[in-house]
Amino acid sequence: MSSGFIENERSVSFPCLKISQPVGDFFVGAIGYRPLREISYFDVRRVLQETRDVERYLGIQRPLNDSRVRELQKYVAFYDATFPTSIILAVDADTASFSEERREMTLSNVIRETVQESILFRNIARVLDGQHRIAGLSDYNGPDFDLEVTVFVGIDIAQQAQIFSTVNLEQTKVNKSLAYDLFALASSRSPQKTCHNVIVALDQDITSPFYHKIKRLGVATSGRIGETLTQATFVESLLKLISLDPRGDRDRLLRKRPIPLATKEELLVLPLRNLFVSGDDLAIAKIIWNYFEAVKLRWPLAWRSSDQGYILNRTNGFRALMRVFRPIYLRLGKPGDIIDFARYESLFSGTALTDQDFHIDNFLPGSSGEAALVARFTLELGLRG
Numbered sequence: 589m590s591s592g593f594i595e596n597e598r599s600v601s602f603p604c605l606k607i608s609q610p611v612g613d614f615f616v617g618a619i620g621y622r623p624l625r626e627i628s629y630f631d632v633r634r635v636l637q638e639t640r641d642v643e644r645y646l647g648i649q650r651p652l653n654d655s656r657v658r659e660l661q662k663y664v665a666f667y668d669a670t671f672p673t674s675i676i677l678a679v680d681a682d683t684a685s686f687s688e689e690r691r692e693m694t695l696s697n698v699i700r701e702t703v704q705e706s707i708l709f710r711n712i713a714r715v716l717d718g719q720h721r722i723a724g725l726s727d728y729n730g731p732d733f734d735l736e737v738t739v740f741v742g743i744d745i746a747q748q749a750q751i752f753s754t755v756n757l758e759q760t761k762v763n764k765s766l767a768y769d770l771f772a773l774a775s776s777r778s779p780q781k782t783c784h785n786v787i788v789a790l791d792q793d794i795t796s797p798f799y800h801k802i803k804r805l806g807v808a809t810s811g812r813i814g815e816t817l818t819q820a821t822f823v824e825s826l827l828k829l830i831s832l833d834p835r836g837d838r839d840r841l842l843r844k845r846p847i848p849l850a851t852k853e854e855l856l857v858l859p860l861r862n863l864f865v866s867g868d869d870l871a872i873a874k875i876i877w878n879y880f881e882a883v884k885l886r887w888p889l890a891w892r893s894s895d896q897g898y899i900l901n902r903t904n905g906f907r908a909l910m911r912v913f914r915p916i917y918l919r920l921g922k923p924g925d926i927i928d929f930a931r932y933e934s935l936f937s938g939t940a941l942t943d944q945d946f947h948i949d950n951f952l953p954g955s956s957g958e959a960a961l962v963a964r965f966t967l968e969l970g971l972r973g
Contacts, residue, residue, distance in 0.1 A: 596706070597696070597698050598696070598697050598709045599694055599696035599698075600619070600626070600694070600695055601692050601693065602617050602618060602620075602623070602693055602737075603618055603691055603693075604616065604617035604686060604691060604693035604739070605617070605691060606688075611751075613741075614738060614739060614740045615686060615693055615741065616736065616738050616739075617693055617739065618734045619734065619735060620733070620734055620735075621722075621725045621728060621733045621734070624713075624722060625722060625725065625726070626710060627710065627712040628710070628712070628714075628715050628722060629710055629711050629714060630652065630715050652719060652720065656720050657726075660720060660723070660724025661724050661725075661726070661727055661728075663835070664724055664725055664733070666835065666842075667839050669733075671721050671736075672736070674717075674718075674736045674738040675715065675717065675718030675737050675738070676716040676718060676737075676738045676752075676755065677713040677714065677737055677738065678739075678740045678743055678748045678751075679695055679712060679740070679741055680699075683695055683699060683707065684696075684739070684742075695712050697711075697712055713739075714748065716740070716748055716751050716755070717756070721735070763805065763806040763820075764806065765803060765804065765806030765807075765818045766806055767820075768780060768783070768819050768820055769784065769805060771784045772784055772788070777867065778834070778838035778841060779827055779831040779834040779837050779864060782830065782869050782872065783822070783823040783826045783830075784819070784823065785873070786826060786869060786872050786873040786876060787802055787819055787822050787823065787826075789869075789870070790873060790876065791804065797880040797883065797884040798817075798877075798880065801817055801901065802817050802818070802819055802822060803815045803818045804819050806818045806819065806820060814894050816902045817903065817906055818903075821903050821906060825907055825911075826910070828858075828910075829859060829913070830860045830864040831858065832857070832858065849861075849865055850865070850923075855923035856918065857914075859917055859918060859923040859924075860872050860924075861923070862924055863875075871926060874926050875917070875925075875926055875927065878927060878928060878929040879909075879913060879927075879929070879932055880909070881929040881932075882929045882933040882935075882936055883900070883909060885929070886933055887942075887943045889944075890905075890943040890946040897948050897949070898946055899947065899948060899951055899961075900943075900946040904951060904953065904954075904958045904961065905946055905951075905961065907958050908958050908961035908962045908965065911958075911962050912962060912965045912969070912971060915972055916932065916935060916971065919971070920932070935969060938968060938969055938970075939965065939968040939969055940968060941964065941965075946961075
């Protein structure tokens with residue numbers, strides 16, 4: 589803080605409303621991303637070593653996650669990018685003023701009590717929640733991007749820490765299966781919506797190997813017995829066969845830009861890619877249907893079992909089968925072919941795995957058991973990745 593004549597007085601004003609809640613009064617407003625970046629800072633929790641045996645902890649924020657920032661930097665360039673939830677800020681009372689008449693908040697680097705002291709403009713607002721969203725906009729250069737902000741004025745550091753803890757401990761993450769199910773409502777095509785369409789077809793047809801086996805919303809469906817897979821597990825495995833960049837594909841389709849057909853080399857990685865590009869969701873569903881019909885016929889007891897410990901129709905078994913699908917599919921046909929289930933079943937006869945083998949006694953829960961099952965299939969079926 590410096591004293592004397594203020595040469596670099598700066599301020600920013602934005603529309604605001606005053607809100608009253610048990611915690612006290614605070615303000616909710618809208619501010620452009622540029623001025624928000626200019627006035628805000630991240631007070632990261634850190635250790636200050638005062639002596640050999642005494643440590644003092646400063647700050648309240650978690651450190652920035654660089655990979656999360658990079659993801660958001662890509663996201664904000666998408667056609668329908670949005671940050672609809674509020675960024676939470678704390679400001680000193682002496683740097684803030686609110687006009688009831690204009691419903692406007694003004695934040696200044698000049699301290700009103702003395703009018704002869706200032707702080708750095710970039711240190712006006714401490715970020716309590718939303719630092720990754722602000723950092724994600726660091727290189728943004730698109731159309732207007734206003735952000736909702738919640739501003740707490742004049743609260744002490746203990747209150748700030750309490751607000752940070754409340755926001756981050758009390759909120760519940762959205763179930764990923766529910767999020768994928770909502771792609772059904774989208775008007776535009778996308779890899780995610782295609783995968784959802786495939787799952788719906790497989791889950792609802794009484795002759796399907798997946799009939800009523802899929803928890804569409806990620807939790808057990810009322811009135812059903814024997815659901816062993818979540819929609820999220822299915823979607824995330826199937827996406828790997830049709831797109832390397834699902835969000836990018838969705839963005840191009842929203843902008844009504846064509847997606848080129850995959851090359852022969854690309855189809856070795858994404859064998860169902862061109863079916864997606866051409867909009868043939870039913871063909872994708874039929875290909876997956878036939879593959880798992882063969883699984884059901886080759887290991888009927890393990891596929892039907894809902895007993896604890898059996899894995900073939902659960903996450904580990906399903907993910908392993910989807911990981912070996914690509915080499916099996918490309919051995920039996922070419923990308924885009926609908927291969928008869930009998931050909932898969934014939935190939936599966938080359939493994940000595942029995943129904944009883946698909947158990948956690950042989951394949952442990954988690955990624956290690958999944959990897960072990962993939963290795964077993966790869967070895968006994970003579971597959972290449």
